Amino acid sequence: MDQKAIIEFKEVSFSYPGSRPLFKALTFEFKSNAFYLIKGPSGAGKSSLLRLLNRLEEPSSGEIFFNHLPLSSYHPPELRRRILYIQQTPTVIDGSVRDNLLLPFDFKNNNDLTRPDDDHLLTRLKDFRLTNVSLEHNAQNLSVGQLQRVCFIRGILLFPEIILLDEPTSALDKESRKIVESSAERLCCESGSTVIMVSHNTFVPKKVTPIVLDITDGRIMEI
């Protein structure tokens, strides 16, 4: 496994306006092609860590590097496409599954990507065990577990280098949780992306050996 660093935190501090600091002078690195599992008590800053990585939030001091260049040197829409953040609650627009999967291709910044055809989309749906979902299906009528997988597919159509998953299984029953978890593993194994997943549950990946990190009191520790 290639072990070069893809993300480096140098002395990163962060706090929300008017709140106590979440991270103080955090120095840490994430290796490429790895599967990270992030644990820690709620409110410890697990989501904030992911949001810092795709620049939905800005460190109060210090710098984060992606491929050895500071995050601020990338055009934000371009950066977010390469470091893709998938929200905790799957969010879709009003429209069909196809409309949702193709949504990113309407954005100016994604002009250079080829819009996938229906065959491609159907193969993806099958890969993620969504065979009973058609492209015409209204996305709002899908179950949360199905939606979460639609959001995964929408993400990997952009070929991200890093995928950030924010507790993707928190709202799911046991069965859909298993499907989503194995889908998360697929993201790492098949697309060769680095996956950083926040998870409360006792999830043990089967195909990859995860690096488990614990965030407590503003520190990141490898377990």
Added chain:
Amino acid sequence: MEPEIVNIGFGQLAAGLLFILIAGAASVFHALKLERDLLIGTVRTFAQLFMLGYVLKFIFNLDNVWLVLLIFLFMTFFAAWTIYSRVEEKQISFFFPVLFSMTISFFLVSFMVTAVVVGVKPWWKPQYFIPLGGMVIGNSMNAIAIALERLLGDLRTNRKEIEMKLCLGADYKEASQETVRDAVKAGMIPSINSMMAVGMVFIPGMMTGQILAGADPVLAIKYQIVIMVMLVGSTAIGTLLAISLVRRLCFSPSHQLLLRPKNK
């Protein structure tokens, strides 16, 4: 023909207060707790309008372009201030962008109407420019306030969807496109609706005034049409400009949504 306007004496004016007393009694009876506001409102109506009357008399006599412009700016400033205090927003300071958009759009529309449509010479003739400008400012002020409230509220409510789009590579404009569209629409609908209902449902205030003052109803109508069109124009320009400037403030240069949920 010399228009015959029935003068209203002070005694008759005081008789008008009877209606306020009725409203006050209703407020007490139903525990609406509006007595205080009613009282303040009544006093302000009397004071502000009398003051306006004397100020207008003074300005009309002086007939000075700078004074007219100053009054116009003052009215715009006051309108922007009214919006600023009405829209409850702690995080984004939108006063100057709103003042800027209002000044630009209102001046443009008022100038077009007096100079081009009505053809007054000089264009700033206070008898025309100030009342017409005042109508533009007053009406568009509401439109901008509605649109701003909608924009700031919706950016907060739609946070998840906006961030979802940002995460998929949208820039801040693409991510907030729908929210902006809804806000501008919300601001413009009242003035479009009043174009639909005018003359069928209500006789507009200005026209009523002109007719009471003895003007030919057809002439009054021509003025009213100009006013309606002018209001739609200034509402559209003012709302669009204000909304796009304020939206810019809601996002950081690195396309992050800065508006936090209100309880955080």
